[in-house]
Amino acid sequence: CGSNSISLKIMPKYGNVKNIIGVISGKGGVGKSTVTGILAIQLAKKGYKVGVLDADITGPSMPRFFGINEQRAKMVPVDENNFKIQPVETKLGIKVISMNLLTQEEDQPVIWRGPVITGVLNQFYTDTMWGELDYLLIDMPPGTGDTALTVMQSFPIKELIIVSTPQDMVSMIVKKVVIMAQKIGANIRGLVENMAYIECEDCGKKMKVFSKKSSEEFAQYIGLPLLCELPINLDLTEALEEGKAEQYVMESPLYDQLFGALY
């Protein structure tokens, strides 16, 4: 892919975005969207103005995380040929745009080729009415495919956060993403190790589930600083199922401890 071969960065037309943080993983299902959501809530809790762009077009899950999947983003006409997008706001005032906020039915798949997806993502960024944002978090398409690469190169991303689970170490899949990001000159903040352990409800003992290796060992192997390790948390899963994840994360001291020092 060469280094920094595309240097043309796109800009939002309806607002000002100070910092873009990309959250990426080697594959789907490791908790990338969950980490994006938790980070967004932590930042909003600190008083920052926050937006979330769900760039995982084929597996969009941010609306469900925030319990706004029944709502719809609005297309507001600007002139005969153009429109701007009004994002959906969560209870905490986080502005969210996602393919699932635009399609008629949440379960309809997006059957588009790469260039079309890339065009839509660019529009999500440039045409959404973001207003003044301190942080825009991007739930990146997983892996090293065309869409992830294009987003990394055309969005002015300040830094990337890599999310992995302990199983990724075996498959090397996360290392591929790290190498891709390094090759195009992206700034990587570090690694969040998700599902690193489960805590015993009775004695509080932390038990490793997928690998005996520590998260520190894994981060060292990947060559990144370990930002934090997240437990498998069934209370979070339950809150998600009930569409109450935002409130749960906001009130949970666990996530203050884990993410408090990050921004």
Ligand code: ADP
């Ligand atoms: P990705 O964005 O990487 O595809 P998700 O964030 O959508 O992954 O997570 C996949 C599934 O795993 C979701 O059902 C989510 O609720 C669950 N999950 C993710 N992280 C955790 C965690 N730390 N504890 C419990 N469940 C989790």
